[in-house]
Amino acid sequence: MWNNSFSPQPPVVREALSEAVSFLKRRGIPQPRLEAEVLLAALLGEERVKLITHDRRLLPPSLWKEYQELLRKRGEGWPLQYLTGRQEFMSLSFKVNPAVLIPRADTEVLVEKVLSYKETGTGSQIKHIVDVGTGSGAIAVSLAYYWPEVKVTGVDVSPEALAVARENAAIHGVEVEWIRGDLLTPLINARRKVQLVVSNPPYIPAGDLPSLSREVRKEPALALNGGPDGLDYYRCLAAQAPSCLEAPGLIALEIGWDQGEAVRELLERAGFTGIEIGRDYAGRDRVVTAVWRP
Numbered sequence: 001m002w003n004n005s006f007s008p009q010p011p012v013v014r015e016a017l018s019e020a021v022s023f024l025k026r027r028g029i030p031q032p033r034l035e036a037e038v039l040l041a042a043l044l045g046e047e048r049v050k051l052i053t054h055d056r057r058l059l060p061p062s063l064w065k066e067y068q069e070l071l072r073k074r075g076e077g078w079p080l081q082y083l084t085g086r087q088e089f090m091s092l093s094f095k096v097n098p099a100v101l102i103p104r105a106d107t108e109v110l111v112e113k114v115l116s117y118k119e120t121g122t123g124s125q126i127k128h129i130v131d132v133g134t135g136s137g138a139i140a141v142s143l144a145y146y147w148p149e150v151k152v153t154g155v156d157v158s159p160e161a162l163a164v165a166r167e168n169a170a171i172h173g174v175e176v177e178w179i180r181g182d183l184l185t186p187l188i189n190a191r192r193k194v195q196l197v198v199s200n201p202p203y204i205p206a207g208d209l210p211s212l213s214r215e216v217r218k219e220p221a222l223a224l225n226g227g228p229d230g231l232d233y234y235r236c237l238a239a240q241a242p243s244c245l246e247a248p249g250l251i252a253l254e255i256g257w258d259q260g261e262a263v264r265e266l267l268e269r270a271g272f273t274g275i276e277i278g279r280d281y282a283g284r285d286r287v288v289t290a291v292w293r294p
Ligand SMILES: C[S@@+](CC[C@H](N)C(=O)[O-])C[C@H]1O[C@@H](n2cnc3c(N)ncnc32)[C@H](O)[C@@H]1O
Pocket: 100, 101, 102, 103, 104, 107, 132, 133, 134, 135, 136, 137, 138, 139, 155, 156, 157, 158, 161, 181, 182, 183, 200, 201, 202, 203, 222, 223, 224
């Protein structure tokens, strides 16, 4: 293989992987062997281990072309998950595409916080949860899956994201109500009440967007841009949530590691009490919870 070109003839799996690894290495991909294997295994629809145990198979010509295309895209900075179409979240496999944020491990902390209410007195009063900015449906589908007794609604302004969320609910066999709309406005307009509002809203300050990694910049700006100081969505949610929370209602929000105190202040000013800031596995502030009891 010379420069960026691949062998014209379809190679056997072992050679295809070795060409892929050199290509990804030259493109600065940090774990070229792992990614080369993940992409080929996804394309063949098989476990990675089979690539090693059956490495003398000849790749069909069309598949070799498809593999090259995926490698080129990865080399251009497309996240691996968009190329395989999958991301694991809360031990469930979620479909993803460039219309949705790739669910993050940090967000599992938020879901676990909500699930921790399940066995408590507070939990017994929770009948209906709304996930605002549902994206792939990672939060809404996980909650419906692990807490089947509650009704879950997912709201997003993006119809393309909602289409992915719907597919994820079907994949995991859960019922979620999907609404296209702006934050909590559809619920407020319909005078509907819930007992818990959960959200991982866009929270990156607009000015920081250009300095994000090229992979993150391939994710939808609508899922990242939190306005000039990153706090726009928290302001809106703090203002809107009291109108659709049945007291005592709960709000659980993912935040950026440095936004804890600012979000606490916003919620306090909106009349929330019992504000707690929870940490992620790296020990950074990641989740804010609060109670609405007017
Ligand atoms: C940070 S992503 C979170 C996605 C998903 N909940 C997760 O945690 O992986 C934020 C989501 O909010 C959606 N969004 C942005 N503005 C919105 C608005 N005004 N109303 C509803 N959803 C919005 C975006 O389309 C995106 O799917």
